[in-house]
Structure formats: structure tokens, C-alpha cells
Amino acid sequence: VSLGRKRWAIADGYVPAAGPLAGDDRLRSHEAASILNTNDCDAHLVLTVYFHDREPAGPYRITVPARRTHHIRFDELREPEPIPRETEYACVLQSDVPVLVQQTRLDSRLGAIALLSTIAFPAD
């Protein structure tokens, strides 16, 4: 059962400073784009990352297997280049099949957890 859209966007991207819990993957400040692929085929996504003061970065290529969810952490993207912390960005995600995208940030800069989340904007 196919579900979702092929193009999504988020406007408020920001990976806070790692903070005092940096040693724990789960609690270190991070931001994720969670992808749900309900199709019976893999979804191939291309991410373009926009910045305040330079040309966009990308393409970042992600594959989400059939009938799986993949929570992409922006702070762990490496190719073609890492996304720096403490830098405003935005992101467009283009998929070859319909998927669902949701953004979530965990901010633990001060040693406690703050969270935000929103379904991304369906842009096609």
C-alpha cells in the first residue's frame, strides 16, 4: 500500500551543540528526518540542504527499504559533506516513490532534553 508524497521540505533545520551528553548517541543533541516507506519496493531519496549564506549542499542519497522506516540523523550525514552543528539550514527531500517525512530535533545542550517535531511539508 503506497502512502505519502514524493517531495517534502523542512525550513527550520538546526543541529544544536553536542552538549554534555555527547557521549550517548541517543541523548546527544541531534536532528532527524524520519522516513516511512510503506511501498513494496525500496525508496531512493535525494536530499538537498540549503543554508543562510552559501549555495546548497548535496545530493545526499538515502535508500529506505520496502516496508521499513529509517530515521536519518542529519548530524551523521557525511557524503558529499557533513552538515555543521550550530548552523541554520533547510532541507528538500525528493523520493522516487511516495513516502512520509517527519522532522524531529532533540536539544540537550544544557544537559536536559528538549524536543520538537512536525510532519514535513508535502511539496508536490
Added chain:
Amino acid sequence: VSLGRKRWAIADGYVPAAGPLAGDDRLRSHEAASILNTNDCDAHLVLTVYFHDREPAGPYRITVPARRTHHIRFDELREPEPIPRETEYACVLQSDVPVLVQQTRLDSRLGAIALLSTIAFPAD
């Protein structure tokens, strides 16, 4: 008065570790799908839960009575199988009548409260 849609989805599901407040149902880390059924008949929902590295789980069957709201806690689902904590998941909710679905997470892993919430994605 009927309101909403019959198919909804959320992409960023995660039930954090129970945390130091685990003894209090209201404050223990949890995640909920809140359902509003404004119809004059019961709503019968089937939930399918997707994971990162295995085939989907389900069907989870939920009934929301006519003119009622029901805040389903993912950490309390038991049949056909519990949803483990500290595991990325996603969820598709199919109803036989239009309903509204909103996702909310309470994260109290570190002994303070963090919250996130979003209206789910209407997928039909």
C-alpha cells in the same frame, strides 16, 4: 458530524526509556496516538507498525466509541506483540470511518519532561 480522514500515518515513532519517573503512569516516558471520533457510530481502527530492520507488526485493533476521544499509548499495546522501547518505528492507522489522529511523545528519561506533538499525516 463526521470529521477527519480514514487513513493516517506518523513517521517518527519512538518510546524512550522509562526513566526515573517510571512509577507514575502519567510521567513515565510514553508515546500516544490520540484519536478523535466525532461520528455517531464507533470507529474501528487497525494499526500497522513499521520498523527499521524487520517486517511490520500488526494488526493492532482499537475501537473508539461514538463521540469519544481515545489516547492510545504505544507502550501499552500488547496484541499481537508489544512495541519495544528505544526502538525506531512508524505507524499507519486505518479507520472504517473518518477520525482525527495526533501524535504526542513525553520523554522523561532524565527526570524532567520534554514534549513533542504533531497532527498526523492524512494519507487518504
Added chain:
Amino acid sequence: VSLGRKRWAIADGYVPAAGPLAGDDRLRSHEAASILNTNDCDAHLVLTVYFHDREPAGPYRITVPARRTHHIRFDELREPEPIPRETEYACVLQSDVPVLVQQTRLDSRLGAIALLSTIAFPAD
């Protein structure tokens, strides 16, 4: 310039316990439906509140003047009956002219602030 919709809904309503900051209106745990009326005439809203285990409450009647925003606090509604704290609810808001509705919760049960917010679901 008119903007928005005439019917909105939220599914995850909850006013947490007042908490240790109860003496400060701004910091006491609360939940709000923020209404924006961009019209050149007043907006007259009727709220219906749904519960888990009883028939809906209402109508709650709210007027938002022309070109104004009004952040309605659910914990301050009195007529026809207060909405109890620590009780799951949901809400449908019907307006006679298009408006915008956004839900926000401030949870200070443990003496720190947690926030959630989402644009409500446009239901017409």
C-alpha cells in the same frame, strides 16, 4: 483579507496538573487554542469538547474581534462547565468566518517548562 477555515479540530487535549509554579499565570501548566481572525468582522466560535468516557461538553462560545488574535486557555473556560485537569479531551472549533487555529501546551508539572504545539487540523 480572509484567511483559514471555518472548522478545526485537535485530538490530544490535556491540561497537566498545575504544578509548583501554579501561582504564576504564565508558567502554570496550561493548554491554549490560539485563534487568528484576519477578517474585518468579528469571528464567533463554538467549541465542543470530547472526552474518553462521557458525552461531549459545550457549546463554549468565544468571540475573536476583527483583525485580532485570541489565545484561549482551556483551563480558564468556565461556561457551560470547566474542563478538568489531568483528563484526556479533544476539541472541535466551528467558526462563522474563516480563522486559523493552533494548539499549544505548557507543561510545568515538575517545575521546568515543556512545550508542544501544532497547527490544528482544518476539518472543512
Added chain:
Amino acid sequence: VSLGRKRWAIADGYVPAAGPLAGDDRLRSHEAASILNTNDCDAHLVLTVYFHDREPAGPYRITVPARRTHHIRFDELREPEPIPRETEYACVLQSDVPVLVQQTRLDSRLGAIALLSTIAFPAD
């Protein structure tokens, strides 16, 4: 590649008191409208700010260059007038080309971080 809408709105605007972290731009309580302009031309936005008890303020004029994101902080707007802290407001954003708008608040009144975020309401 153009993406988004020309008119957006948020209903729950609020810049909390600056708080004990006021000396740090990143941690001082603030609210932002993050704009993504994927077009190959600049986007010119006009913001109108609505209040509870007075006529709207504006126009606030913002330019977001081609292929850039700009996270507008409401607490830093100066022309035609500042937006006061601890005051309920709402905002309509009109652009000459399609853009994406997301609202985010950081509340550090009590010395810890709380976050909320939502994609704004697409109003055209």
C-alpha cells in the same frame, strides 16, 4: 525548482521573557519564522503581526535570497516597530514567490530549554 506557497500564517506567537540565559543569542528565549526559498530568484516577504488588543503592526519587509534559508527572529525585528516580549501575537507572511515557512520557539525563561515547532499554515 519552486516549492511552497505565497501566503502563510501562524496563530500562536509569543516571545517569552529573555530569562537567565539572555546573554547568549542562541539560548535567550526567542521565536523564529524559518523561511526556505528554493527559487532561483529572491523572495520578498511582507509580514503583518496581529495582537490581542490593538490594530496589526507592519509591514515588516524581509528578503530571502535565491536558494537560501533565513531564520527570522521575531525578537530582532525593529522596523516599523519591535514586537514586545510576553505578548500574544499572530503573524501572516505574504511572499511574491512560493516559499516554505516553519515556526519555532525556544523558551528558556527558567534557565532550561523548551522547544516547539510546526510547519505554518499554507493560506493560499
